[in-house]
Amino acid sequence: MAIQTEYDPDSDRIMAVSFGPQHPGAGHFRLRLWLDGDYLVKSEPDPGYIHRGEEKMSEYRNYIQNVPHLERPVILDSSNILFPYALAVDELMGNKVPERGQYLRVIMSEINRIISHMYFIAIEGLFTGHTTLITWCMGDRDFWIDLASRIGGARVTFAYIIPGGVRNDMPEGLTEKALKTCDWFEKRMDEYEKIFFKNPVVLTRMEKVGVLSSQDAIRLGAVGTVLRASGVKSDLRKDEPYSHYDDFDFEASSLNGGDSWSRAYVALLEMRQSVKIIRQAFKNIPTGPVRLKLGPQPRVPAGEVYARTEAARGEMSFHLISDGSPRPYRLKIGSPSFKNMRVLPHLLKNVHIADIPIIYWSLNYWPLEADR
């Protein structure tokens, strides 16, 4: 009997199965699958298991009190979720952030991008059955966490990028350590390429799996690595240079494959660019203050602003409305994982069940960030 490829609710061949929220690979997220044998006919995401109401919560707190809880949705990439928030508040207040503060924002944002991408390719390696990559990446990631903790004071949630600049200056003598980490890491990335990305077994497993065309990526609102792996060279650091990104020599990475392999490999290409940026930033960082003194309860004039930055997973945006009171009137977080979620049911159909983890994780979907 032929496999049923179309979803038909009355058919007794179709079985509904849940992937998650207890599945160790799915995170706190449930994917509803309709299967015919091991053939996936239809899928539907069911998020919300860790919805924490960040947007409502921020309406009860003032602009500085909002900083620590806003980075909770994505602790892997915590500086990059605070970056657009800080830009939004700065824009409403008309803050002119000191040059050194701008550079430190860029440094922290790029270190966080590497930390997040390392986690991404580590788990992609795990789902491909490549346990070497996960152990290597998790180990090497710690050197970056170590560097970040020297600047931010914590391992993952730094609350470092704040309105008006950054929380504190970096310690003296860090440049040498950072440049050494950059040199060492570039050599490590060559090894990841050899052992994973150019590995024939991995290529067989990931190439042409879950292909997303560039038209579909744009139409469905995909952002970040997903969009760039589908041949669209759209990177806000280049398109809309904020925080002195136009001072740095780097390239927006993109690939034309649109498959799971391209989505993972574009992350590696981005890490190479991040290393380039970090090296330039440490070499050229100006001296001076790192933040403006805004006080514990800054007065934010009434206004509306839409700020966006390129986080590790893609475009992170904040729609902030102030009515002149000490607290935001409305704060909408547009997180890249929520934007990329629309791609999931598009890719997760007409594939075999063994491809689900590969495609799912190649989207770099982070349930906490999507739920907020």
Add this chain to the structure above:
Amino acid sequence: MSKTEAEGPPSTPVRAAVPPDAGLPSTAVPQKPAPERARDLASRITSKFPDIKVDYMREKRLKVTTPSPRIKEVAMMVRDELGFDHPSAVSGVDWIAKDEIEIVYFISSVSQAGYRNFVVALAERIPRGNPVASSLIDVWAGVEYHEREGQEMLGINFVGNPYKGHFLLPEDWNDMPPLRKDYVSPGR
């Protein structure tokens, strides 16, 4: 909320003379300075729809406020004629003092490299007591989940969006939509 009216975008000091699309594939891109391109966009909208208000949140953020029944028409024009093809986010604001709910679609442009640093905020206001709006999933498929969120968080009924269940909230949620201003979080 907007800073200036339709006569022109606010001028922000430009730090370095770097073209916004450096390093991008050059399609047919008008290489004019940003304020001029912003005025271009605004005039193209107002010449087609004279009754529609175009504000600037700032120079690269156009806010187009349309009457609710005409939003689809304007959205089609923004997509097909201006080339804004990439849905970025959909936000909703509860203006409780004015008894209105505002829906804002933030749309960016990806295929037109020259407008990648622009965002068009397409806004409509609907009565708070009867929050019915037409869905724009036919125009930008990517707004589907964003509308689901607005549906449950602000209680907006998007006509044309087939999903009516709970998306982020628990299935047994039976209180009012939590992002409404008169909803008070537990413990507050």
